[in-house]
Amino acid sequence: MSDAIAAFDPEVDAPRPHHPVYDYDSGPPVERGKFAIWLFLATEIMFFTGLIGAYVILRTGTESWPNPEKRLNVPITAFNTFVLITSSWLMVKSLFSAHAGDRGGTLKWLGLTIIGGSFFVGIQVYEYIELFHLGAFPKTDIFWSTFYIMTGFHGSHVVIGVIWLICAWFKAWRGGYSSRDYVGLELAGLYWHFVDLVWVLLFTIVYLF
Amino acid sequence: MSDDSKHFSPDKVFLWLFVFTAAEVAWGMWLAGSNKLILWGGLGFFAFLKGWLIAVYFMHLKFEGWVVKSLILPTPLLVLVIWGYVSPDVSRSHHLDHPIGSMYNNDEGTVLHDMSVNDIEHGEAHEEGEH
Amino acid sequence: MTGFPAYVARVLFTVLFVLVPILGVWTFVTADDYGWWFPQNVSTFGPKIDALFDLILWMVAFTFVLTEGALVWCVYWYSKPRTSKAVFSHGNHKLEMVWTAVPAVLLLVIAFAQMGTWAEIKFTANMGLDENGEPGQYTVEAPMMEIYASQFDWRARYPDRDGNFNGIDVVESPYDIYVPVDTPVVFHLKSRDVLHAFFVPQFRLKQDAVPGMTIPVWFNAQEVGSYDLICAELCGWGHYKMAGRVHVLPKDEYEAWLEGQREALYANGSADLAE
């Protein structure tokens, strides 16, 4: 058995001088970024599964679940939902402009998306403040606990999304996206739509169910 | 990335989303407190439609290959697994002293089952806020 | 490269590896003599649990000796200096099939062997049945006692004469828990604060006490005597000393004890106050 370990031999073992970096692509035909963001979204789904799942499980264990209309300001939030959906739509428009190579359009629609998102956060903050005034705190009862933890974490996602979009806006402003490559913008968009999607579900089960 | 074959009209999708949201809210407000099955059935239906539209068009799932789809495929299964295994234990447990959500009341030293004590009247925010 | 002279290494490590199955089996065989084995067993489902343990022990011991033996043989035989190359094989389908199917069967056997006993211990329907499956004196609805766990003590509560637990002449017995021998005893396990677990090794019985839950538990002790009650779920700094004592009395003595307690309650008048 040949187990004498060869000592270092400069001939074969020394690194070759100034070699280039070889970066291969093995498919599947999805950008790395997009592949990664979908993985990340999968984890986000599991995260909200944890929260929403807990809510459903706890709620089905209660004797009488209070009627949300008795506790929450549904009209305002319905309007807020509408705002978020609109911003999602504006996001798509800005993506399309980017695809068409229309930088002005990208900036305009993206800007409006950001405004929409910030507006949503604003309203939610207002809602929270009002609820605190009315003496509804996370600790008040299990309804409020679940309410605050779910909407709270969604809200924090919206904030992160807005920040991300703002960064994307500046990149677009510096002309960082071409009609051939606007992956960065697409990723931000995907995250934004996901946040929107989560809200659609939350709104239904928290405010209307 | 989306080449032109993958184009769709966002405005149409948006219109539908708008319609469904309106319908859903209306449904929720009118049928609130009435038969839960009807209420939830309708709401669930609308919510699902909206989610579906967003995922399939806005998030482009319709135009993605099997790769992306397979990345999120396990999540619905796991959702079912969690729900299926946990709820018999937690929500459907026969051995609970008090239903979930009941509260302890120090003054009477009793346990309240009914959460409606914490219901609040909107608009009267500030009088409530005083004391 | 082997550091040691090749043959030294071979012998040394073969011996080392062979120690595992040998000492492994040896300790299990002799453990009983040192008292490092099951404590005395006094409950009715206890022997069944031990039997299942042994069933698994045999199957596991078999695979253990088999696999470790094969491993040791490889360590010894195939580390022998040779000039020829190793066998050039990427696997063998038939073999894979065999050693998938055989364990599969073993495992299914193991799994299904458990179910009867598990049902007997846990299913409320089976609680309080005597040897020949007849419902005994105590049932899940009308248990013999309540046991409360709290940081860091145990407290048994025996119902008053007409069987309810909130009357004023309910007998409370901290630390010491008295039960009749050879009787299917059903009780309700509760916790006042955090998780605890009711564990009596001699009964082969363990059940967590969960605050907010009332968990029916049962056992049927076959031998008079007193046994350690140990808290088996971490419940704070005093967990290690959260002890109790279960006294299994002859039936008549038990009745006598309970009556005595009730009399005492009347004697010091607390019960009269109720009227």
Next chain:
Amino acid sequence: MNPPPSSTESLPLGLAPAGTVHVHHDHHEVGFIRKYIFSTDHKVIGIQFMFTGLVFLVLGGLLAMAIRWQLAYPWTEMPVVGKMLFPETGRVISPEFYTSLFTMHGTVMIFFVIIPLLTGAFGNFLIPLMIGAPDMAFPKLNMFGYWAMAPAMFFLLLGFGAEGGGPAAGWTAYPPLSTVLEAAPGSMSGQTFWLLALTWVGISSMMGAVNYVTTIAKMRAPGMTIFRMPLSIWALLISAILQLFALPVLTAASFMQLFDRVLHTGFFTPPDIIINNASADYSVADPEAASAAGGHPLLWQHLFWFYSHPAVYIMVLPAMGFASDIISVHARKPVFGYKPMVYSMAGIAGLGFIVWGHHMFTSGMNPTVGMVFMVSTVMIALPSAIKVFNWIGTLWGSRIRLTTPMLYAMGFVSMFIIGGLSGIWMAATPVDVYIHDTYIVVAHFHYVVFAGSVFAIFAAIYHWFPKMFGRLMNETIGKIHFFGTFLFTNGVFYMMHQLGVAGLMRRTADPYSYETYAHLQPLNEAISMFAFALFAWQVFFVWNFFHSMFWGKRIGRNPWQANSLEWDTPSPPGHGNFDHQLEVFRGPYEYASPQVEEDYLPQTRKV
């Protein structure tokens, strides 16, 4: 997400047809800080993970020694450290301190040693090298992944010194003990820090996992089809996927527990519990003091184990992968049944998601659900069985080189069998009613996790050390290290089975006050002796490790005459890893191939 190198100058990667190569010259001049501290190079990050992991291994080890001291000689003065650690208790371990001892021991070992070492250290170091990539898909994200451990460590260490003692609810942090502030000394602020630490570890693992999966999916060298990947890569891929789908649920649950503690919600607290005769939740009439309660303690247990059972496979799958590779290399023989090995790992991962209830058999869970969990748990032994048999099949008819990595790899197999088999007892519900939370459980998981994963980590260190530092670790000392570690490990953990059968409870600071346990003290004392010896013996490793780093035998690209790609780079590999273009022609296990007269045939050699 920073774009991959070169994606801006050409078509974004992924649109280009599979197999395209992007050759780019970036003259790479970075200062010390960027090179060794805030480095984006996967090799450096891997080594950073390794060092921190090993340091925490020492810490966890020390905690274990303290545990063993208390179990051998309850309430007796600790020799040296006693004076400085606990002067106020008269140099003895207090019961409060004992609870936080094993809590911290478990937490450190699992979340700061095993997972970082397996996925953090070797995941980072090996993945690009073994698939022929220049680096991870997202080098910056990778760097953040490592530095997300910093706040985690900060909070963990903060927890040690927290007022009212460190976290003391066990590494499983069962509420209400962990949520009700009054319940335990350590659940004042210590538990809160513990939760924050866990959350940060989670963030780190997430970043890592996303990176690993993307890299493996997208950056393999031409010809490296998925069924030509080394089993280590498969293992790391599968455990990364486990992380991705299981971990967020724990994060959500820990946030709920955080809410329970900080905002006094009651997800996991029933309504009417009384701690120290003061109800944990107050009148709803007084919202200021109110605490909702009305939750359910079992909810936490479910959510926790939904992550933490998959986590135990995260802790063993990479170990299995490394063992398979190392055994094949040093046995000079192809892995027996490569595909069955892959499928069984996938099977373990899949089943791993539906067995978590086996930790809760006595928790008061629904017994029918328990029965279902039992069946799936028992069946998970099947894929593991396939792996064990295939390892032995690999050794059969091989030409073993008794090197230190090989010894540790075979040690892993031998020990994993023991740990796995004891799992079967606990999977059997009625038996678990008796042995749950006894030392059989402790024996079980130390066999899989110390004698298993840690042995595999030792094997991996001895095996890939030459690639990391260009030098060989000393074989003689390595063998001495293995001999003692193997012997003492069994000395420590084997007899714990007997303790368990005798019914000895875990997490008990002083069991001997019970008549049932009194006679077990001598056995525990012997175990502790072995434990101290085991710890002391590691000086051989420490010395070997550091000495070899600087003065070890200098070796070339492929000291072990192995096949996989990482041995096709200089040792240590430079920036961009590979100094020539790659093409992969075959799987990584073509040892003893008749095609060539040497007994190995690298993946990249054309014949």
